[in-house]
Amino acid sequence: MLRAVGPALQAINPVPHVVAKVHNDRVRPLPNPLTCGAIMSGTPHARRAVLRAAAIAPVAGLGLAACSPGDGNGNRSAPTKPVDLGASDEVPVGGSKLYTDQNVVVSRVAEDEYKAFSSICTHARCPIEKLQGSKLICQCHGSQFDARNGEVLQRPAVAPLKELPVKVEDGKIVAGPGA
Ligand code: FES
DSSP states (O other), X not given: OEEOOOHHHHHHOOOTTOOEEEETTEEEEOOOHHHHHHHHHTOHHHHHHHHHHHHHHHHHTOXXXXXXXXXXXXXXXXXXXXXXXXXXXXXXXXXXEEETTTTEEEEEEETTEEEEEEOBOTTTOOBOOEEETTEEEOXXXXXXXXXXXXXXXXXXXXXXXXXXXXXXETTEEEESTTO
């Protein structure tokens, strides 16, 4: 059930249109991209808002959930061992492919050269589900990454994606630690 909550939440989150999720008498602010971005940008206004929220949250029983992971596919881990991602020619030269079940993105930077990265967002660990060309877009708070090198293209994330070992074996892409 969703409903607007009163001044306590507004004090934490000054953006007026943001509401909270109320479930079983527990109140959770919905993700707020403005607040998340402001925290990372470190502007004086943002720092004041964060400090104000941190001071109020324990009293009101509310966590700083504005930067918590949003909805995703449920699996929030990159591979911890080599995983088979399928035929190597499914990734064209110069192209990228996102494997949402394994939380891996692979780019083929040359005929025989592949790069693989964890597609777990480095901001608040949402599994990224959208790839546009070579740009990964996190649906949680809008961070963007370059799938060819893992670099951040847009905040609030500041750390690059984690690179994974990758190889082609018997015509199949295998990625993950130990590959
Ligand atoms: S988890 Fe916040 S932008 Fe990805």
